Amino acid sequence: MQAVFASSVRAVAPQRASRRPANSQQRQQARRQLTVRAAGDFVPSEAARVDPEDAKGAIAIGLKFTNAGNWAQGQEYFERALELPGTGLKRWRDKPPALSTGELTAALYNIACCRSRLGDIDNGLVALAGCVEQGYRDFRQLRSDPDLEALRADERFEGLMRRFERQETQEKKGFLGLF
Numbered sequence: 001m002q003a004v005f006a007s008s009v010r011a012v013a014p015q016r017a018s019r020r021p022a023n024s025q026q027r028q029q030a031r032r033q034l035t036v037r038a039a040g041d042f043v044p045s046e047a048a049r050v051d052p053e054d055a056k057g058a059i060a061i062g063l064k065f066t067n068a069g070n071w072a073q074g075q076e077y078f079e080r081a082l083e084l085p086g087t088g089l090k091r092w093r094d095k096p097p098a099l100s101t102g103e104l105t106a107a108l109y110n111i112a113c114c115r116s117r118l119g120d121i122d123n124g125l126v127a128l129a130g131c132v133e134q135g136y137r138d139f140r141q142l143r144s145d146p147d148l149e150a151l152r153a154d155e156r157f158e159g160l161m162r163r164f165e166r167q168e169t170q171e172k173k174g175f176l177g178l179f
Contacts, residue, residue, distance in 0.1 A: 055081040055103045062110060066147075075114035081107040105136040113147035124151050125160060132164045139165055 052058040062077030085096030086103045099107075108131035115124030128142070128151060139161060142148060151157050 052077070052080070052084065055084045055086045055099050055107065058084055059103065059106050059110070062107075066110065066114065071114045071117040075111060075118070078107045078110045078114065101135055105131050105134050108134065109136060112151065113145065116148050116150040119150060121150060121154050124148075125154065125156055128157075129160055132160075137168060139168075 050061055052061055058077045058081035062074040062081065065071075065074035065077060081103065082099070086099030088098040088100035088103070090097040108127050112124045112128035112131060115121075115127060128148070132142075136142075142161065143152065
């Protein structure tokens with residue numbers, strides 16, 4: 001009986017070792033994936049115990065809250081994403097990686113949506129302007145997203161859109177508008 005048990009332990013041990021990430025970057029990526037997977041499985045009322053390690057995890061958890069209609073809690077996680085390490089470039093050895101452009105625009109866009117739903121129009125427009133300044137260019141989505149309806153009702157929204165749409169058309173024209 002012991003021989004059978006010992007052989008099965010030896011057979012399982014190499015499999016476990018091979019599944020373990022080899023270096024710290026792979027371990028960090030594995031933790032990130034677990035956080036995102038956990039965010040997909042949790043019930044929003046239990047999420048207060050979830051503490052994401054990076055911006056990607058915080059955005060995933062914030063989306064779960066907003067999908068459940070909890071805009072204030074979702075906004076907290078999106079704002080936390082702006083402070084956490086990202087998956088972008090690591091510029092200094094002693095500092096965490098920066099937020100990627102996608103993480104930054106996703107966090108700001110969703111903050112604008114949350115603030116719009118909560119009636120905080122001024123700060124919602126500030127977050128939306130920051131999102132577009134960082135490179136978000138889907139103006140059709142901005143004009144049709146139901147979460148941004150309160151922002152669109154404000155007269156400053158159209159001025160903001162005209163400013164950035166004009167800037168985008170100038171960028172498309174190229175050097176001195178020649179090509």
